[in-house]
Amino acid sequence: MEERPISDISFRKFLAEEKLMGSKCGKCGKLYVPPRHFCYECGSSQMEWHEMKGEGELAAYTCIFVCPAFMAEEGYGRKNPYCTGVVALSEGLRVVARIEGVDASKPESIKIGMPLKVTFLHRGEGDKAKTYLAFKPA
Ligand SMILES: [Zn+2]
Numbered sequence: 001m002e003e004r005p006i007s008d009i010s011f012r013k014f015l016a017e018e019k020l021m022g023s024k025c026g027k028c029g030k031l032y033v034p035p036r037h038f039c040y041e042c043g044s045s046q047m048e049w050h051e052m053k054g055e056g057e058l059a060a061y062t063c064i065f066v067c068p069a070f071m072a073e074e075g076y077g078r079k080n081p082y083c084t085g086v087v088a089l090s091e092g093l094r095v096v097a098r099i100e101g102v103d104a105s106k107p108e109s110i111k112i113g114m115p116l117k118v119t120f121l122h123r124g125e126g127d128k129a130k131t132y133l134a135f136k137p138a
Pocket of ligand 1: 043
């Protein structure tokens with residue numbers, strides 16, 4: 001794999017390529033998603049990229065009815081809420097992501113502990129192209 005600096009920019013590039021990458025501490029093995037360039041656990045800066053499996057389960061979620069402008073542009077809002085959640089990855093860490101494929105207008109239908117797998121939301125074009133990390137029911 002091409003060497004990329006451990007940074008938020010690299011993390012986003014990997015997302016655009018549909019890879020969920022974290023950083024792994026070369027000293028104690030602790031994983032971070034999004035990546036960090038030094039380890040909070042042991043202070044080491046020997047970080048390397050680690051591709052995550054992209055599997056996990058829903059640990060917490062919230063359905064958002066009053067949304068920021070960039071989400072309103074996607075057509076979300078009071079009548080079309082969306083869901084954001086905390087996903088407990090199979091590698092043992094948690095990540096915040098959009099939750100797709102669930103009915104955010106019926107929060108009671110969304111279950112804590114439901115198995116999820118990673119998906120990537122590509123939005124915008126050219127210079128404005130962005131990829132968002134998301135999970136959907138496995
Ligand atoms: Zn460490």
